[in-house]
Amino acid sequence: MIYFEDVVPGSKIELGSFTFTAEAIRDFAGRYDPQPFHIDDAAGKASPYGGLIASGWHVAAIWMRLMVAHWQREAGAAREAGRPVAQLGPSPGFRDMLWLQPVRAGDTLRYVWEATGARPTATRPGWGMVTMRNYAYNQADVQAFQFDGAVFWQARPA
Numbered sequence: 734m735i736y737f738e739d740v741v742p743g744s745k746i747e748l749g750s751f752t753f754t755a756e757a758i759r760d761f762a763g764r765y766d767p768q769p770f771h772i773d774d775a776a777g778k779a780s781p782y783g784g785l786i787a788s789g790w791h792v793a794a795i796w797m798r799l800m801v802a803h804w805q806r807e808a809g810a811a812r813e814a815g816r817p818v819a820q821l822g823p824s825p826g827f828r829d830m831l832w833l834q835p836v837r838a839g840d841t842l843r844y845v846w847e848a849t850g851a852r853p854t855a856t857r858p859g860w861g862m863v864t865m866r867n868y869a870y871n872q873a874d875v876q877a878f879q880f881d882g883a884v885f886w887q888a889r890p891a
């Protein structure tokens with residue numbers, strides 16, 4: 734795990750991929766976003782989407798799942814190599830979340846994290862603020878999802 738000072742704006746990380754199944758789409762929507770076009774094939778066909786689609790929040794939740802798994806792997810590899818592990822802190826939020834394409838059963842999204850900025854913080858000594866843009870592309874390499882985020886990131890200890 735790199736420290737705040739090592740973050741290079743413009744650098745990208747492939748977080749992983751996820752295939753959305755009809756069962757997973759219905760399960761997530763049934764628990765968290767029970768709109769008809771997320772849970773029922775016939776309602777999906779009758780909707781402007783023309784079929785069952787994943788909740789946008791499902792698409793976003795998979796980003797979080799893959800992001801956490803990526804950083805856990807990175808931290809584990811650093812520990813195994815005897816290197817220190819920088820900590821990620823809280824996020825002050827996100828903006829401009831866009832669902833650009835419907836995600837359908839059988840679609841596989843590939844998620845990418847891109848550092849867009851890094852600046853020291855005035856209010857949290859020992860931490861910096863890293864901004865990022867996050868993307869998801871479907872199997873046709875069409876962008877389906879995007880948002881901008883930020884996270885507090887531990888600076889290298891003195």
